Amino acid sequence: DIVMTQSPDSLAVSLGERATINCKSSQSVLYSSNNKNYLAWYQQKPGQPPKLLIYWASTRESGVPDRFSGSGSGTDFTLTISSLQAEDVAVYYCQQYYSTARVTFGPGTKVDIK
Amino acid sequence: QVQLVQSGAEVKKPGASVKVSCKASGYTFTGYYMHWVRQAPGQGLEWMGRINPNSGGTNYAQKFQGRVTMTRDTSISTAYMELSRLRSDDTAVYYCARDRVEYSSSRILDYWGQGTLVTVSS
Numbered sequence: 003d004i005v006m007t008q009s010p011d012s013l014a015v016s017l018g019e020r021a022t023i024n025c026k027s028s029q030s031v032l033y034s035s036n037n038k039n040y041l042a043w044y045q046q047k048p049g050q051p052p053k054l055l056i057y058w059a060s061t062r063e064s065g066v067p068d069r070f071s072g073s074g075s076g077t078d079f080t081l082t083i084s085s086l087q088a089e090d091v092a093v094y095y096c097q098q099y100y101s102t103a104r105v106t107f108g109p110g111t112k113v114d115i116k
Numbered sequence: 117q118v119q120l121v122q123s124g125a126e127v128k129k130p131g132a133s134v135k136v137s138c139k140a141s142g143y144t145f146t147g148y149y150m151h152w153v154r155q156a157p158g159q160g161l162e163w164m165g166r167i168n169p170n171s172g173g174t175n176y177a178q179k180f181q182g183r184v185t186m187t188r189d190t191s192i193s194t195a196y197m198e199l200s201r202l203r204s205d206d207t208a209v210y211y212c213a214r215d216r217v218e219y220s221s222s223r224i225l226d227y228w229g230q231g232t233l234v235t236v237s238s
Binding site: 040042044051052053057063095097099100102103104105106107108109115 | 151153160161162163175178211213216221223224225226228229230231232235
């Protein structure tokens with residue numbers, strides 16, 4: 003299995019400031035034949051299901067505000083919220099979908115307002 | 117608009133089985149794989165497997181092999197996930213989630229059901 007880790011476990015950021023979440027996979031999720039990173043990010047607010055934010059490591063899902071951006075390649079990835087809004091308080095999960103037999107998620111990073 | 121509506125909360129005894137339904141609307145049900153993901157209280161997300169609603173073909177996570185069965189009824193656009201031989205650590209919210217790519221299993225999950233809480237307790 004590809005093991006996903008995230009850091010930090012939680013962070014508190016002032017409104018309008020930048021929040022950065024890191025995700026690392028135990029093996030590369032870059033598929034050489036199409037040069038795509040099989041990595042997605044989800045946001046989960048309390049009592050709600052997860053919401054897809056980003057896939058292919060950096061492609062924003064339709065309707066997702068452009069303050070959310072994803073970057074990275076291979077085994078190291080970052081989700082950045084450029085200017086934190088109150089509605090961004092949530093847990094954020096990375097997910098690898100490189101493995102056809104086993105999708106795995108990171109443990110999550112909780113984002114709060116400082 | 118795409119909607120996935122799941123069945124209500126369940127309370128089961130250890131050793132029993134539970135069957136959760138997921139009714140899809142707003143898109144062609146047979147065109148998109150359906151995945152099942154669970155989340156134990158206060159914990160992260162765990163992928164259980166997927167079903168191709170067109171063919172009925174399934175792939176299960178190794179952890180659940182032999183205990184999980186995913187089926188569908190195309191006449192009512194509904195997917196099902198049945199988990200047997202329940203244990204206390206199966207207590208979780210179970211989600212269905214649609215695959216983003218039509219007629220393919222990209223394993224990118226773009227629409228999610230509201231979740232079904234399954235509590236396993238004696």
